[in-house]
Amino acid sequence: MRNFRVPLLITTPIYYANAAPHLGSAYTTIAADVLARHWRNQKRRVFSLTGTDEHGQKVADAAKQAGVDPQAFVDQQAKVFKTAFQGLNVGFDRFIRTTEPDHLKGVEFFLNQLKKAQTPKKRPAIYKGIYQGWYCQGCEKFLTEKELVEGKCPLHQTAPQYLTEENYFFRLSDYLPQIRKAISQNKLKIFPSTARQETLGYFKQGVQDFSISRQKVDWGVPLPFDKRQTAYVWVDALPNYLTGVGYGQGRRYRNWWRGEVVHFMARDILKFHAIYWPALLLAVGEPMPYTIVAHGFFTVEGKKMSKSLGNVILPKEAIAKFGVDGTRYLLLSACPFGQDGDLSMVRFLEKYNADLANGLGNLASRTTNMLERYLVGRVSLGQPPKPLLRANQHIENFDFFRALQEIWKTITWANQAIDKVQPWELAKKQDKTSQAKLKKFLSELAAQLLEIAKAIKPFMPEAGKRIEASLHAESIKKIPPLFIRAV
RNA sequence: CGCGGGAUGGAGCAGUAGCAGCUCGCCGGGCUCAUAAUCCGGAGGUCGGGGGUGCAAAUCCCCCUCCCGCAACCA
Numbered sequence: 050m051r052n053f054r055v056p057l058l059i060t061t062p063i064y065y066a067n068a069a070p071h072l073g074s075a076y077t078t079i080a081a082d083v084l085a086r087h088w089r090n091q092k093r094r095v096f097s098l099t100g101t102d103e104h105g106q107k108v109a110d111a112a113k114q115a116g117v118d119p120q121a122f123v124d125q126q127a128k129v130f131k132t133a134f135q136g137l138n139v140g141f142d143r144f145i146r147t148t149e150p151d152h153l154k155g156v157e158f159f160l161n162q163l164k165k166a167q168t169p170k171k172r173p174a175i176y177k178g179i180y181q182g183w184y185c186q187g188c189e190k191f192l193t194e195k196e197l198v199e200g201k202c203p204l205h206q207t208a209p210q211y212l213t214e215e216n217y218f219f220r221l222s223d224y225l226p227q228i229r230k231a232i233s234q235n236k237l238k239i240f241p242s243t244a245r246q247e248t249l250g251y252f253k254q255g256v257q258d259f260s261i262s263r264q265k266v267d268w269g270v271p272l273p274f275d276k277r278q279t280a281y282v283w284v285d286a287l288p289n290y291l292t293g294v295g296y297g298q299g300r301r302y303r304n305w306w307r308g309e310v311v312h313f314m315a316r317d318i319l320k321f322h323a324i325y326w327p328a329l330l331l332a333v334g335e336p337m338p339y340t341i342v343a344h345g346f347f348t349v350e351g352k353k354m355s356k357s358l359g360n361v362i363l364p365k366e367a368i369a370k371f372g373v374d375g376t377r378y379l380l381l382s383a384c385p386f387g388q389d390g391d392l393s394m395v396r397f398l399e400k401y402n403a404d405l406a407n408g409l410g411n412l413a414s415r416t417t418n419m420l421e422r423y424l425v426g427r428v429s430l431g432q433p434p435k436p437l438l439r440a441n442q443h444i445e446n447f448d449f450f451r452a453l454q455e456i457w458k459t460i461t462w463a464n465q466a467i468d469k470v471q472p473w474e475l476a477k478k479q480d481k482t483s484q485a486k487l488k489k490f491l492s493e494l495a496a497q498l499l500e501i502a503k504a505i506k507p508f509m510p511e512a513g514k515r516i517e518a519s520l521h522a523e524s525i526k527k528i529p530p531l532f533i534r535a536v
Numbered sequence: 537c538g539c540g541g542g543a544u545g546g547a548g549c550a551g552u553a554g555c556a557g558c559u560c561g562c563c564g565g566g567c568u569c570a571u572a573a574u575c576c577g578g579a580g581g582u583c584g585g586g587g588g589u590g591c592a593a594a595u596c597c598c599c600c601u602c603c604c605g606c607a608a609c610c611a
Contacts, residue, residue: 065611105611167597180609193610243541247606250539259609283610316540317606325609345541346605353605389541389605396548399560407573415570422569428583456556468575473568530571 056094056308056349057086062318063100063145063289066126067111070133072347072354073315076380077174077365080344080449081313082139083381087508096305098293099134100145101127105282106190109268119268123148133364138373138510145293147285155292156285157273158331162333168223174332176217180260183209214260216278224328224392225256231327237337239323240447241387244316244343248323256324257327287326310338319343342447345389362392368533372415374509379404381508386452398535408460414514415500417468420491423476427491428526433500435459436442440504456504463497495520
């Protein structure tokens with residue numbers, strides 16, 4: 050049983066600033082926002098955190114290509130992300146940037162703690178090691194095996210040199226047993242269970258120590274104990290979860306970091322969050338996060354989204370067509386949370402019209418219209434016949450898909466009830482029993498609609514508010530269309 | 537034997553042991569409060585293939601076929 054008085058820190062990854070926000074980042078961010086809104090509605094203390102990861106070679110490259118210096122470039126990118134998230138109606142408490150002075154200070158502190166740390170086996174957590182890899186002179190960076198095409202750099206068509214450089218390593222291996230135990234005992238919870246299994250699988254495959262610094266990357270945080278090297282971007286990025294709540298500036302970060310912590314992300318960075326990050330935290334003497342929530346990937350019409358295929362769906366296209374609420378709904382109802390999903394604009398359109406315009410929107414219309422016409426807008430709301438407790442439970446278990454299913458079952462139930470009772474027939478009759486029956490039914494229906502509005506509010510804040518406002522009015526009037534049918 | 541996910545009526549998907557469900561589409565009917573919305577009924581599936589365990593399997597075990605992600609520092 051969770052203690053709902055414990056403060057809750059909800060995070061998204063900080064998004065890498067070299068590219069524009071896409072549907073995947075929108076999905077993660079919306080999911081985190083839904084959870085945050087849900088808990089805020091329950092009056093729980095919540096701090097939600099998102100932001101941009103602005104260091105690293107790729108950002109430097111992107112800036113160079115744009116012909117501006119890195120700082121100017123990331124300033125611009127941060128704005129792009131902020132605007133995009135505002136456009137999705139996500140209300141974060143803080144948007145952190147890794148180039149902010151606060152963060153830099155926090156990371157330096159973090160790195161110093163790391164340098165001082167002893168592993169459980171009483172060895173220094175940080176040691177000097179040799180990093181080897183294929184270095185491309187043209188790119189001025191190490192390429193991964195995967196990036197090589199027939200042994201050559203795809204960009205410069207030259208064979209890279211096999212170079213070695215000395216940098217600092219983190220002795221991850223000494224922390225693995227403790228993390229593995231925490232995961233298998235569900236002290237460190239990973240949702241959904243498939244992601245948990247995947248993580249445990251990593252341990253079986255073996256996880257190696259990793260280097261925390263680079264010699265040849267200038268655009269980064271210099272190591273406080275060796276200024277010739279900069280921090281490996283992950284070691285710069287992950288601590289944002291701490292610095293975002295004030296780490297490095299006294300103890301106030303503990304207000305949040307000693308509470309419940311939930312990290313949202315896509316599965317591609319699960320390993321970093323479920324293994325590297327807990328280990329780093331153990332090393333610097335901080336508690337591990339409580340919960341890691343990883344979702345899957347989207348394909349579009351069966352294929353991986355890619356610019357070259359031209360099947361990329363941008364968040365703003367969806368918003369233009371289906372509105373903010375509509376987009377939030379369509380994304381979270383696209384597939385069970387945690388699984389991979391397939392999207393298409395055609396299906397979005399079908400679902401938007403079926404579920405939102407014809408379903409929720411129409412129910413709100415017919416209900417409020419009958420209240421206005423038959424009861425002159427006056428009704429005292431009773432208890433909803435179908436409370437939506439299970440929808441809330443699903444949200445708390447990060448199962449947004451099923452939460453929505455639950456709510457939509459109730460919408461169907463309400464539509465069926467209206468047709469069964471036929472309030473318009475009761476309204477024609479003037480006798481007392483019919484009038485009483487009518488009044489009772491409509492007050493229940495109104496209560497049910499209010500219940501639905503409350504339940505959808507975390508997902509669709511605007512629609513939820515509008516329905517609530519309409520039902521709380523002195524005299525209830527027919528609500529204007531919530532979702533205009535799209536074509 | 538690298539790791540993992542998937543294959544369910546025309547389309548898209550739920551469903552991890554107990555008479556196979558949902559949405560869209562299609563056919564027929566009802567209603568008129570409502571955003572040409574809504575409600576009822578119907579057609580349509582041997583749940584990728586084969587074998588096994590169970591009183592009972594889409595659901596557990598084994599084998600096979602086909603798809604898709606990820607694979608040591610890619611952030």
